Amino acid sequence: MIELFKQPNYNFIGRRKWAYIVSILFTLIALGSLVVRGLHYDLDFTGGTLVQVRFEKPPTVAQIRAGLSRIKLGESIIQQFGDPREYIIRMPLTSSSSEALTQQVTGALRQESELGPFEIRRIEFVGPQVGKELQWQAIQAVLYGLVGILLYIALRFDLKGGVAAVVAVFHDVLVCLGAISLTGREFSLPVLAALLTIIGFSVNDTIVAYDRLRENRSKFVPRGKSFAEQMNDAVNQTLSRTVLTSLTVFLSAAILLFFGGKTLEDFAFVLFVGVITGTYSTTYVAAALVVDWTQYVEGRLRRRKKAVAKA
């Protein structure tokens, strides 16, 4: 039988100090990028008009821009979209209706004779009001997701576990956002969906480890094993499952990223990054935090007992 790990007994928890440094470093890089480079919000959140055009022969951005500057839209964002013949043009919110705007764009591109024939494949218009609402809804969705997880784990396990899991998930969300920002991708509605999926997925591994810890502790009172060691055992015992599951989801995400087409690319990218960081954070953020928190509480109890004994 093929086994990824034979009797795994890695000292994950013992090396958690290093992991904290790594986690904080990644979080800082992510935050830094979010502050310095910022997030490019997609049309869904900013409002505006997007036109996706497919030309019969590959054009240059300059040709398209020349066409658009006829109608004073030379400042629009022009991006190649997947196929070299396919481009998207993003226009900021203007007073004219999306229909008038599209007609203007079509007319202007037609006048640019070097561009040749083309087909308008997609038009999206999001009004300023809707954009603002979607922004707010996105933030709400993520917050509700985190609160939902916190409540679930706090009820199922304990508050420590819940808080630690949420910190871990929050770490994953930040790293994903940082990755989007660093790679200059766009924060769109599908990306939001991917983030929420990652929230659910990342907490999954954490629950599996917690469940194992509790099961072990319920079976026998472990003597001579510190809480840190017990947690380490639980992580080791669930290690192959964690890695295998992450692997299958990772496969699915990778395939979406490479074969899913341009429209799904950003979505798949978040899943791709999220699966990795989600797996990492289970052990090195969630489990590690629970251990330190428990040790801190136990330490205080011991000191108090000592103080009581002395008196």
Add this chain to the structure above:
Amino acid sequence: MPRHLWVRIGIVLVVVLVSIWYLFPPRKTINLGLDLQGGIHLVLGVDIDKYVEHQAERAAEDLKNGLERKGVGVKRVAREGLSGVVVELANPSTWNDALTVAAEFGTFEVTQRDDKAGRFVMTMRDRRVSELRDDAVRQGVETIRNRIDQFGVAEATITRQGGDRILIQLPGVQDPDRAKALIGRTALLEFKLLDEQTPLEQAQAGRLPETSEILYQVQVDRQTKTERKVPYVVQKRTLLTGAELTRAEVQADPNSTGNWQVAIEFTATGTRIFGEITEQNVGKRLAIILDGILKSAPRINERIPGGRAVITGQFTVDEAKDLAIVLRAGALPAPVSILEERRVGPSLGADSIRQGMIAIAASAIAVVVFMLLYYRLSGFIADVALVLNLLILLATMAALGATLTLPGIAGIALTIGMAVDTNILIFERIREELKVGKTARSAIEAGFTRALRTIIDTHLTVIVTAFILYNFGTGPVKGFAVTLLAGLTASLFTAYFFTRLLFDVIYMGRRKVATISI
């Protein structure tokens, strides 16, 4: 085989058959989202306050008439703010009579009174205001549905969204611009008299009586495609509206070739009113106004008894057809504006489907092969469970009438990766139990039992987030949440119940099981 096994096999068979029944034939049962089949998605905002204002104005008009009938002279009756009507009496001594008339307006209450000055304000009750707002959207949905039905779009959905929005989805529509124009116009048809007393120059200089306004006629030169706006002085009072129409048909314009006109026919009430108007105003010009634009202003030569009229105005045949549709379907109760529009061409949709299918297939092959290699026979069982999972997922979507979108396809690809998680959990557990020396049977037993709690936990957390996503998301994202929810729920059945059954059939039936292929 023991009896309980047959019962479980029966359950699985029923589920499979029901799923196939729901899915057959797939082209008909799975709804494709607009992003996959092409079409137009619109979110309209209804100006609900306009409707309330309009109703307040009508009440003001009625109140004024009521007061005059009672012999109460008024200086001014007008709408104030959103839903108030301010009344200034010509003579404060008629105060009590005025209030008696005002009391007849049950949906209003007097909110300010100054009996010395003879001035009071009536305000619409809050309940009535919210009722009207609700009506505005509901009627808007009805009207738009009527228009779309007449225009002929199969499987259009028109639904209310929130307090003041209408969501419209028109899959596979051929001429989106035209459909959009048809939906968005208010189509308020009004008949008003021209104010022939006030010369145009005087009106344009701003000396316009309070009862008149300037409206424009748009004349298009077909050759040069230039537009010319011709001003008219029109009396503000509306004599008759399009609400009194029964028919509207397209006809060729006999007076100008190449142009089309719309012949309309009034209801019995409309016919009577139209007869009265034409009788009382012979020799004057009657303006026909559509959405604030003057279409024509023919002179009334004689009383028109039959309740028929013609709207002319340089229409092409399509314009005339669409005008007839909107007149038949009725006016929107309040103006609407486009808040969101997404339009996908059919070729893009087809590309998305192709890429999505490739992703699903690749994902499935990768996972299936991986499971086979890693867990051998058990992996094969998990793979069969995976196929069943996809079948149930699609059937659930068909049964719920849910829509498959591009992110939804991604959700399916992802479900493939996630659904095997349950089996991995169980299999790893069985392996562990085998390692501590348990027999094959008890290892299977323990593996399934011990993994169950964890499996429920992992499913619930993802279901929680998917549920949140469903509630917050719009269109495509909702589609993703739906596939994720359906896939996860199905995986509880397939990866646990169904795999367990297969294990039991394979291993439990035999007397002695030495090894498990896992």
